[in-house]
Amino acid sequence: xxxxxxxxxxxxxxxxxxxxxxxxxxxxxxxxxxxxxxxxxxxxxxxxxxxxxxxxxxxxxxxxxxxxxxxxxxxxxxxxxxxxxxxxxxxxxxxxxxxxxxxxxxxxxxxxxxxxxxxxxxxxxxxxxxxxxxxxxxxxxxxxxxxxxxxxxxxxxxxxxxxxxxxxxxxxxxxxxxxxxxxxxxxxxxxxxxxxxxxxxxxxxxxxxxxxxxxxxxxxxxxxxxxxxxxxxxxxxxxxxxxxxxxxxxxxxxxxxxxxxxxxxxxxxxxxxxxxxxxxxxxxxxxxxxxxxxxxxxxxxxxxxxxxxxxxxxxxxxxxxxxxxxxxxxxxxxxxxxxxxxxxxxxxxxxxxxxxxxxxxxxxxxxxxxxxxxxxxxxxxxxxxxxxxxxxxxxxxxxxxxxxxxxxxxxxxxxxxxxxxxxxxxxxxxxxxxxxxxxxxxxxxxxxxxxxxx
Numbered sequence: 137x138x139x140x141x142x143x144x145x146x147x148x149x150x151x152x153x154x155x156x157x158x159x160x161x162x163x164x165x166x167x168x169x170x171x172x173x174x175x176x177x178x179x180x181x182x183x184x185x186x187x188x189x190x191x192x193x194x195x196x197x198x199x200x201x202x203x204x205x206x207x208x209x210x211x212x213x214x215x216x217x218x219x220x221x222x223x224x225x226x227x228x229x230x231x232x233x234x235x236x237x238x239x240x241x242x243x244x245x246x247x248x249x250x251x252x253x254x255x256x257x258x259x260x261x262x263x264x265x266x267x268x269x270x271x272x273x274x275x276x277x278x279x280x281x282x283x284x285x286x287x288x289x290x291x292x293x294x295x296x297x298x299x300x301x302x303x304x305x306x307x308x309x310x311x312x313x314x315x316x317x318x319x320x321x322x323x324x325x326x327x328x329x330x331x332x333x334x335x336x337x338x339x340x341x342x343x344x345x346x347x348x349x350x351x352x353x354x355x356x357x358x359x360x361x362x363x364x365x366x367x368x369x370x371x372x373x374x375x376x377x378x379x380x381x382x383x384x385x386x387x388x389x390x391x392x393x394x395x396x397x398x399x400x401x402x403x404x405x406x407x408x409x410x411x412x413x414x415x416x417x418x419x420x421x422x423x424x425x426x427x428x429x430x431x432x433x434x435x436x437x438x439x440x441x442x443x444x445x446x447x448x449x450x451x452x453x454x455x456x457x458x459x460x461x462x463x464x465x466x467x468x469x470x471x472x473x474x475x476x477x478x479x480x481x482x483x484x485x486x487x488x489x490x491x492x493x494x495x496x497x498x499x500x501x502x503x504x505x506x507x508x509x510x511x512x513x514x515x516x517x518x519x520x521x522x523x524x525x526x527x528x529x530x531x532x533x534x535x536x537x538x539x540x541x542x543x544x545x546x547x548x549x550x551x552x553x554x555x556x557x558x559x560x561x562x563x564x565x566x567x568x569x570x571x572x573x574x575x576x577x578x579x580x581x582x583x584x585x586x587x588x589x590x
Contacts, residue, residue: 439561
């Protein structure tokens with residue numbers, strides 16, 4: 137399938153903007169990737185809010201409108217939104233008759249949904265949650281908690297929307313929706329594994345071939361299998377044949393069941409040369425962006441969130457910026473990083489890695505944090521980071537090769553530093569005070585260690 141993506145990092149925002157522009161008579165966008173029914177403002181009935189990743193299982197934002205969903209809270213591709221956005225959506229949707237909150241049974245969606253329900257109850261809002269879990273491929277009905285929610289949510293939106301339009305109470309609308317959810321069934325079939333547009337990560341893994349769950353690999357052409365000619369050759373010449381897997385590259389007219397492999401190595405070399413050129417151009421483009429002061433990271437530093445039309449600017453995050461400021465203030469008074477970490481852990485404040493995963497539930501917390509807790513090292517990194525002064529410092533690492541994920545640390549004097557690119561969280565005076573505190577503490581520790589070894 138051909139598609140145009142200006143920047144994978146901005147895919148969600150641009151997709152939603154396009155959806156709103158194409159259907160401006162029906163929907164509009166609000167902050168937090170909220171897709172809102174234009175007629176919500178006049179609604180005198182039960183309203184419906186749902187959430188989910190963008191562009192998959194299904195594209196739920198496409199079902200916002202009269203008689204269906206009032207607000208869709210969109211996350212990134214393959215990722216649920218955070219609970220705060222859902223809370224704001226529910227508060228916006230509530231017209232005095234209560235809100236039906238529809239959640240599809242996926243791990244990230246359920247985590248966000250459960251956290252949202254805890255908060256709206258504290259706020260005294262009248263909300264009932266209905267979960268769809270109808271995928272018969274996952275588990276039998278007796279074990280419904282293991283069944284995914286798929287396209288069955290679409291008729292549920294319509295049924296619940298009709299009940300709400302008929303003037304039924306929240307309890308009645310929820311009962312109708314729940315009855316349908318409990319008695320429907322769906323199954324999903326995929327012709328090929330999906331890839332994430334930002335990370336290019338393949339959803340279906342090689343392990344499936346090892347388990348003999350896949351007997352045919354079909355790609356548009358050889359370059360889609362890979363542009364590392366050595367690795368691609370290993371797949372076509374050794375791995376696939378040894379496991380009885382048939383490989384077809386449609387565009388290249390290749391079928392391992394009938395075709396000769398004599399020319400395949402040469403095609404793989406050409407593909408790699410093309411990939412090398414593309415990689416060089418991408419690196420040059422990123423270099424220009426960094427020198428302009430644009431933020432190019434996948435995730436904003438703790439204390440900030442990405443903003444702007446192209447999501448290349450930083451603005452303080454109202455949830456975490458106060459925590460960053462608190463750390464600097466306490467550290468400037470001589471509080472040890474280990475003590476600060478203990479305080480935050482005792483207060484159940486999510487550490488940066490866990491907070492990131494809460495905002496992007498599709499992420500695996502184990503990838504970013506071993507303990508899932510605040511540590512002294514985490515706090516020291518924050519206290520040394522000039523981003524909190526409003527300065528952008530990027531290019532801290534560089535890849536060894538376009539074919540390798542391994543990275544090298546770039547010396548500080550070679551990094552790209554652009555001052556005053558975004559609002560600061562701390563003053564330069566406070567930043568220097570913390571730096572001096574950390575420096576003096578390190579010196580005292582070194583002296584103590586030296587004395588102890590004499």
